[in-house]
Amino acid sequence: MKKNILFLLFLIPFYAFSQSNREVIQQYLTTPSAKSIISNRDFNDWVIQSEGGTTTSGIQNCYVIQRYQGIEIFRAVSNFSLKNTKVIDVQKRIVDNVSQKVNATNPTLLATDALVKAYFHLGITTNTTFSVLDKLGSHKFRISNGTGTEEPVIGTLVYHQAKDNKLVLAWDFTIHTPVHDHLWSVRIDALNGKLLEKNDLVVSCSFHQEQAFSVTKKSQIENLGATPKQIYTGPSSFVPGGAYRVIPFNFESPSHGPFQLISNPSDAKASPFGWHDINGQVGADYTITRGNNVWAKDDFKAANIDDGASPDGGVELIFDFPYGGTSVAASSYINAANTNLFYMNNVMHDVWYQYGFDEASGNFQENNYDRGGKAGDYVNAEAQDGSTAVPPSLNNANFSSPVDGNRARMQMFLWNRGPEIKPLIINSPSSLAGNYVATQNSFSPGRIDLPIAPQFLQSDLVLYLDSSGGTSEACVTPSNKTALNGKIVILRRGSCNFVTKVKSAQNAGAIAVIVVNNVEGNLSMSGADAGITIPAISVNNTIGEDIINQMTTAPVNVKIQTQSTPFVNADGDFDNGIIAHEYGHGISIRLTGGSNNSSCLNNTDQMGEGWSDWFALMMQLKPGDFGGAKRGIGTFVSSQSPAGLGIRNYVYSTDRANNPMTYAFTNNFQSFDVNGVEETSVHGVGSVWATMLWDLTWAYINKYGYDNNKYSGTGGNNKLMRIVLDGIKLQPCSPTFVDARNAILAADQAITGGKDYCMIWEVFAARGLGVNATAGSTNVGNDQTEDFTRPSTGPNCSLTVVDVNNPNVMSIFPNPSNGNITVRINNYSGTVDMKVVDILGREVYSITKEDFNNEKMFNLNQLTPGIYIMDIKGEGLNYTEKIIIK
Incomplete structure (x- = not known):
């Protein structure tokens, strides 16, 4: 079982000005506090895998991997957090009884x-x-x-x-x-x-909705209290050079706001030599969409090699290219696509640099400008990836992030989820007459636009009869070729690809094709054949079979006609939310478990998709927004309105009527593959985490206000951006919801002294991640238990009876003891007064105004064996417990 393993440890400082991090950790491991949670027998062979990841509060994170006889234990990565040459935080992933569990020490295979x-x-x-x-x-x-x-x-x-x-x-x-x-x-x-x-390690975001079931109560709607102006605010300090016609980063897509020509958007702190530099000297090294942080280029064939084309902005770096919209071939606006992709990747680099995703923490840069970390790892961002491949890559996006110093790759695809249209008009018989939903194909090449009113195609339908097999799938030549000539032909899905079917009907003289799905639901047809010259649509199984059945008794006359400009594709390169989501994977992968480990977010109930959705939401906050509003992800690529559901089960909203998800929902995203192996939808699980973070965002905004300056603002949104990134650095490898919650609490403690401890607990507990919530096994997707208990311990809260009886909040151990007793009060930082009295009420030990930071050991060896009462007081703290000295 997973346990609450977030330990904020108060230790005596080590006075050694030249101590290495390894020496600090080694010395810590000899202390009683360490020995109470870490066995030297199991943890006597270890190495620091990476030691970047310094938080904005000055904590340096050392990610230590456990070994046995010099061989690393995969994913046994513990996070030791250091400040002022002492260990202040340990999140362990240590395997016990190692010698009894290993099966061999020498490999048979080279x-x-x-x-x-x-x-x-x-x-x-x-x-x-x-x-x-x-x-x-x-x-x-x-x-x-x-x-x-x-x-x-x-x-x-x-x-x-x-x-x-x-x-x-x-x-x-x-x-x-x-x-x-x-x-x-x-x-x-x-x-x-x-x-x-x-x-x-390619995080493929096949955006679709997973089913989950739960209900809860409606919550209050928050509002920024600002005027509803949607303002673009760039960095407060920038490097001159460059203008880009793009969708501003705080607008999700062309559906949410207009293109703007934005000048000088690079941030001087994060990109000191601009976006087109790699040598660390004044002046652009590239005039194309390439630079220190990202190289944006096309990859039509999904070749993934460095010969893709990038638009050239000339010596003035003016990237001003037109966008043709969703009704024209995407390749016609590839320069605009690459420009927006380049811009948004750079903005993500620059904004999150301010909050700790920097060189030492493993960010993505070709040149690290002597600021730590490993260089040579800009993002390869590929626009319209695989759009002319056979079959084409559609309805997706992905990001791969190997360890620091190795280039990341972002692949953005086209989407063929067009708006719902009714181009199939049945004229007769009257029992079927009406306009019906049908889906246009996405052949490339081979897609022929439907006629736009007043133009149309009309005829009696003819069923394609296969010359063998007694079927109507058009995978072989027809037995009724003469009847098909000059007609709209209907046929069934199955046995061969769609372009083969359409080409077979076309060769028989058909003027258009209707393909009937062989299962329930709408059908998206893809493929490639430049020889196709007639339009082809698909219909669902129900209407298609009704039509075919009717044709056995009477002719069915239909017209194919659309009332609007035809939909071709939506291009993910213009969906800033999806780009931010993908880049967010790079942030969470590099920061969890250290930049030299890319395997710490592979556990079943990890929250990678949740952080990524949250990154996207944070980038698009604007004055006038409010928490109770409906925020969908991916509405543009889904051909929905900005108020649409998008690609998740629920919109993001603090209003429980819009988003009822709680921690228990994470148990509802399991399925089984063809081999009977259980699988968990990480997108569904992640959406629960993003829901909690979105609630927390609005709690911070309500308390501290909103600042539209995403780079260096001081609003509640800025404060939480810092805390969340520090929390990702502080959490252990293979984190659970409980681990991540505790890491956020620890980050707040480190940055503010726990100022918002109570508010953070309130938000998480309201969504079921309360004090008694349990995460179960790291690799089982449906063993989580939700709990709504709210603790109130901390420097600004009072400790309740419920809290002191909960070992997750307060504990005294060992008890009975030989004399050394450790007191742990999670997330309490301040001073305490402590006294010990015997059973006659006589004071036998006392200490006043003792500095206390979550945990401290007291030496009571001078007491004779017996029963005593320990009394501890502090700000908002009054706790008494019986102790036994042996």
Whole structure:
């Protein structure tokens, strides 16, 4: 079971001006406080994996990986937070009884032999043998990839944590697939070559809605209290150079606001030499959409190589290109798409830099300007990715983020979710007469626009009869070719691709095609055939079969005609919300578990999708917004109005009538694949987390106001942006909702001294993430338990009876004790008065105005064995407990 493992530890300072972080941690591990939670037997072999991630409050996070005989235990990454040469925070992911769990210490398979097994399991073919290029450590190798891709394979000998709690010796590989559609992290048994686990580090956001069920009460609607002007506010200090016609970052899409020509949008702190620099000297190094933070280019064929075209702004860096809208071919406005993609990636880099996603924390930059971290890892942002591939890439976006120093990749796709249209008009018979919903195809090439009124196509329908099989699927030549000539032809889905069906009917003389779905729901037809010259639409199974049945008794006369400009595609490159969402994956991946580990957000109930939605929402806050409003994600690419539902089950809103989700909803996003393996929808789980963060956002805005300056403002939104990023840095590897909540509380404690402790608890508890909420197992998706208990402990609150009886809030241990007793009061920082009296009421020990920071050990060795009463008082604190000295 997962436990509340957020420990804010008060320790005596270590007076050593030149101590390394390793020395500080090692010395801490010898203290009684550390020994009470960490066994030296299990944690005597460890190494700091990364030590960036300094928070805005000055806490440096050291991400320590546990080893056994020099071999790393995969994902056993604990976060030791240091300040002023002392450990002040530990979030552990330590495996106990290691020696009893390991199955071997020496591999049977060499790294290259295991890589052959990995490629087999992943379905990757190669005609060359693998060779070790470099030895990166005693158990780590750089290996040729055998596929011709630029990136080598990284192989590391590790212990894999199996579900039966065994530690299996394994080879861990990081593998780029040939077209970069996957970045696999895979573990292969080092003894027998079996596949133990695989995780795709390409976070693919196949945006769709998952079902969940729950109800709760309506909450109060908040309002900014500002005039409803929608204002674009850029950085307070910028680097001269560059103008970009784009959708301003605080507008989600062309549906939400107009394009503007924005000049000098780069921030001087985050991008000191502008957006087109890489050498750290004044003057642009590129005049295309390329620079230190991102290279935006097209990738029509999903080739994922560096030959995609980027628009050129000339020496004046003027990127002013027209956008043709959703009714023209997307390739006609690729320059505008790349410009917006370049702009939004850079804005995300610059804004979140202010809150701690900087070089030392593993951000994405080609040149780190000597400010820490590893360089060489700008974002490859690919516009209209795979739009001319066969089949085309549609209705998606993704982001891959390997470890610091390795380039990230963002792929933005076209979307074919057009607005609902009724181009199918049945004239007769009267029993079917009316206008019906139908879906236009997305063939590319091969899409022929429907006739726009007053133009139309009309005829009696003819059913395509296959020359064999007794079917009507148009995968073979027709037996009724003569009857099809000059007619609108209806046929069924199945057995072959859509362009084959349409081409078969066209070759028989058809003037248009209607394809009937063979399952319930609407049908989206994709494919490519430049030889198609007639329009083709699809209808759902119900209306399609009704039409075919009617045709057996009487002719069905139809007209195909649309009343509006035809929809071709929506381009994700203009959806700033989706771009921010994807970039947000890079932030949460690099900050969780440290920038040298990309595998800390692969657990079942992690919140990566939730942080990403929240990043998008925070970027688009404007004066006049209010918490109770409906905020959908992806309404533009879904061809919905800005007030639409978007691509989640619920809109984001503090109004429970609009969004009823609570922590228990996370148990409702499970399904089973074809092999019976349980899967959890990370998008559904993430939406619950984003709901909680959105509530917290409005709690902060209500208390501190809203500041439209996203870069350096002082409003409640700015305060929370800082706290959330610090919280991501403070949380452990494979975090749960409980871990992330506790990390936010810890960040507030570190930044403000716990000023908003009560408010944070109130918000989380209201959505079911209260004191007694439990997260269950990290790799089981439906074992969470919600709780609405609200604690009130902290420097600005009073400790209640419920709280002091709850070990998650307050505990004294060990009890009984040999004399050294530790008092822990989670998230309490201040001074305390403490006294101990015997059973006759005589005071035997006292201390006043003692500095206290969440936990402290008291030495009571001088007391004789017996029963005593310990009394602790502080601001809002009055607690008494019986203790036993042995």
